[in-house]
Amino acid sequence: xxxxxxxxxxxxxxxxxxxxxxxxxxxxxGPEGEPPYxxxxxxxxxxxxxxxxxxxxxxxxxxx
Numbered sequence: 828x829x830x831x832x833x834x835x836x837x838x839x840x841x842x843x844x845x846x847x848x849x850x851x852x853x854x855x856x857g858p859e860g861e862p863p864y865x866x867x868x869x870x871x872x873x874x875x876x877x878x879x880x881x882x883x884x885x886x887x888x889x890x891x
Contacts, residue, residue, distance in 0.1 A: 828861065828862060828878050828882075828884060829859075829860040829861065829884070830852050830855055830860055830862075830864055830884045830886075831852065831855065831860055831886070831887070832852055832853065832854065832855060833851065833852060833887045834851070834852045834884050834885060834886055834887050835849060835850070835851060835852075835884070835885040835887070836848075836849070836850045836851070836852060836864065836866050836876060836878070836882060836883075836884055836885075837849050837882065837883045837884075837885060838850075838876075838878075838881060838882050839881040839882070839883075840881075841881060848868055848869075849868065849869050850866035850867055850868035850869065850874075850876075851866065851867050852864045852865070852866055852884075853865045853866065853867050853873070856875075862876065862877050862878055863875050863876060863877050864876045864878070
């Protein structure tokens with residue numbers, strides 16, 4: 828997995844009725860864009876994320 832600052836992280840829920848968590852990558856702590864990532868979620872919570880198979884990284888576009 829690869830991410831840069833400003834990318835969006837989508838973490839899908841494993842439980843029925845739970846919502847997807849979406850956050851913005853604030854810092855990439857691994858070498859060459861690899862995890863872990865410091866992420867700020869839409870509720871303002873910041874966390875160090877080690878993405879699993881239920882995670883998708885949405886690359887920011889050139890105009891973002």
